[in-house]
Amino acid sequence: MSHLLPNLLRNRFLKAAAALLVMLGGSQIASAALYEANPANFGAVQVNSSNCDDCFDGPIAFSGAGQSINFFGTTYTNLFVGSNGYVTFGTGSGFFSSLPLDTQTIAPMIAGIFTDLDTRSDPTSQVFVNTATPGQIIVTWANVGRFAINYTNRKTFQLVVRSDQFAVPAGQGQIGFFYDVQTDTGSATAGFGDGLAAVNPGEVGVPLGPIIGLSNTERWYTLSGGVPATPTPTSTAAIPTLSEWSLILMALVLAGIAMRSVALSQRRH
DSSP states (O other): OTTHHHHHHHHHHHHHHHHHHHHHHHOOOOOOBOSSOOGGGSOEEOTTTTSOSSOEEEEEEOSSTTOOEEETTEEESEEEEETTTEEESSSOOOOOSOOOTTTOOSOSEEEEEESOEEOTTOTTOEEEEEOOSTTEEEEEEEEEEETTTEEEEEEEEEEEEEOTTSOOOTTOOSEEEEEOOOOOOSEEEEEEEOSOSSOOTTOOEEEEEEGGGGTTOEEEEEEETTEEEEEEOOOOOOOOOHHHHHHHHHHHHHHHHHHHHHHHHHHHO
C-alpha cells in the first residue's frame, strides 16, 4: 500500500497537469484580425494613395457582371479609396481631419481609420485593392504612417465591401472592418456616414478616440435597404487568464513534488 499511494498521487497530478496543458494548447492568444492576412493576396497597389498625403484612387468597380451596392438609398457600381483610411461613394476625397461620421458632408463613406494618414517616402507603406472575387472589394492600408511622414506607429487594416448580389457566407456580413495590431494612441473615427449633415438611421460611428482601441478586432455589418444594420456577432479566441496560468503552474509544481516523493520512497525501499 505504501508503494501504491505515491504512484496513485503521481498519476493523478500528472493527469491534472496534462489536462491543464491541453487547455492551454487550445487557448490561443488572439492573432491579428485581418480578413485577408496574406500580403500576396492584398491585390493591386494603388498608385496615388500609396505615395501621397491626402489623395485618393478610383473609381474602382466591383468585378463580375451586374454587381452593385445600395448604400443609404443610392445604388453604386464602384467606390473611391482615400489615403486617409476610408472609401467613399459617388466622388473621391483626400479630406484628412477626422469628423463625426453621422454629420460629415464629404461623401457617403465607410471609414476604417479616418485620420491624417501618410504614405510618402516609404516603400512599405502602401494601399492595396483586391477585386478578384466578383462582387467583393477588399481595401488594405498596409504599414501606413501619420502626417507628417511619421512611421513610429504603423497601421494595417482592411475594409471588405460586398455587393448586394454577393452570396454572404454564414456568420459574415456585407461590410467588414478588420484591424491588425494597433499601437497608435492618437484619435480617429470609424464606421458609416451618409454624407448629409442630418443624423440619420444607420450612421454607425466610433467617436473620436484612440486607434489602439481597435487593435486585433473585426466586425461585420449587414445592409438592410442600403442602411447598415446591427453587426454580425464574431467569435474571439480564448485567452488564458492569470488564474488559469496559476492553475497550470500549480499543477506542474504538484506533479514535480509527487514524482519527487515517489523517488524518495523508492530509495527507502
